[in-house]
């Protein structure tokens with residue numbers, strides 16, 4: 232094995248199991264085999280492919296479902312088992328002909344990242360064929376027409392006079408980040424249609440977010456919600472070490488979803504990677520890299536890409552298992568000492584960037600990782616290493632999910648370090664008082680917590696009417712705004728505009744109620760006003776009927792005016 236290199240992909244045994252060399256000691260190689268190794272016996276051959284673990288990139292990726300090392304899993308949807316061992320199928324169809332439309336002509340100078348042509352990959356994705364990153368020179372031949380991904384569509388002569396065949400597909404090693412021109416500061420939110428996220432803890436396009444939470448607290452549901460509704464142009468969804476039926480659910484559900492951003496089926500912009508708990512543990516580690524490499528590839532085309540990984544803890548556990556087998560020095564809780572740097576280098580592949588190439592293309596890659604701390608213990612190494620690097624923390628709370636408050640994101644503990652720049656965006660694009668309302672709402676929710684402490688000690692009657700109103704409004708914020716039912720056809724998605732009007736309505740009620748209290752109206756009268764049930768039902772008003780939410784303000788004003796007038800007459 233002396234000529235082999237660490238990270239080379241090898242084929243093990245007659246049946247050709249796929250593995251990766253993870254350690255070399257003179258001519259002894261340790262190989263991580265990505266499949267079940269039962270039946271492999273001494274004396275069987277091991278052949279190195281001489282190349283690191285890589286993925287095939289080109290038109291035909293969208294709409295596919297792959298395992299952790301990019302083998303197509305076509306029959307997963309039928310509830311069938313995964314691939315037979317040792318099968319190496321092409322990741323993208325090599326027979327299918329695509330209509331290639333050339334965008335450069337012979338004689339043009341091009342550099343890595345330049346778009347030489349496009350292919351309509353799905354109804355919503357124009358696949359941009361790029362010069363591979365490290366290549367540059369003069370186009371000597373190019374033609375539009377129908378080609379397969381392995382046909383030569385163009386030729387390029389580099390400065391040494393060497394001619395390169397350009398195809399629509401290229402390979403890329405998954406553990407190497409794809410290069411970009413320059414990283415920039417995130418300034419736009421990834422609008423997810425989830426109220427607590429967009430309004431209170433927004434993630435930027437190009438940002439990173441973590442969702443730690445105990446079993447059953449709603450991590451998977453949130454990841455599904457983000458995949459369905461986030462305004463990213465491409466979605467890469469990685470199911471890593473979690474239940475297989477959840478991926479089957481995704482497969483059945485996603486094609487039916489109409490993406491509010493494109494008006495087309497969601498599957499027109501999604502790639503799925505499944506390495507569920509019933510599949511070999513080893514490929515779990517690779518699946519995260521396969522996912523992020525596909526994501527980077529679409530980012531390079533100039534798209535906003537979002538990747539969900541559920542769960543990164545299973546990936547870290549695979550890392551721990553490999554490290555244990557190699558008898559490396561264990562760190563915290565048996566995880567290898569390099570755990571934190573592995574997690575960091577994964578999230579560092581995110582960002583909003585100027586794409587490689589001569590034109591001004593901007594692409595973004597956002598990653599959202601679920602973390603499953605055993606027993607919900609947040610001090611464990613995977614959670615801690617993740618929180619050190621991700622800029623948004625959506626902390627799921629067992630108590631909230633137990634009380635069926637969903638999404639069970641704890642509003643007092645969660646945070647977003649993008650808040651300030653996202654405020655600018657929302658104030659400019661949705662309404663100028665967006666951030667003011669958010670701050671007012673959060674202040675009420677925070678105050679609720681301390682007022683409840685007093686109530687527990689001395690009872691509700693010890694509070695002033697104004698403080699009791701604060702509790703009333705905070706409850707309304709929790710139940711009518713923060714709670715969002717993922718399984719309700721309307722409530723499942725809420726545009727940023729609707730979020731704004733809902734919040735504004737709840738807080739406008741609060742302000743009017745405060746004035747009414749000053750005029751001697753009783754809190755009891757306020758709590759039972761006719762308009763209250765309509766506030767509660769705002770969540771279920773369709774986006775098309777947003778006027779019904781907007782009109783509530785006027786109705787409230789009138790009802791409050793009547794209440795106050797009646798009180799004044801009585802007092803007189």
Ligand code: ADP
Pocket residue numbers: 444445446447448449450451452453637638639715716717718
């Ligand atoms: P986890 O992945 O953290 O183990 P799940 O995402 O599978 O938890 O959620 C567990 C259950 O909680 C779901 O099956 C669902 O019944 C409920 N749930 C979670 N989030 C929501 C939500 N937003 N709306 C309604 N129900 C939810």
Ligand code: MG
Pocket residue numbers: 450451452473
């Ligand atoms: Mg889950």
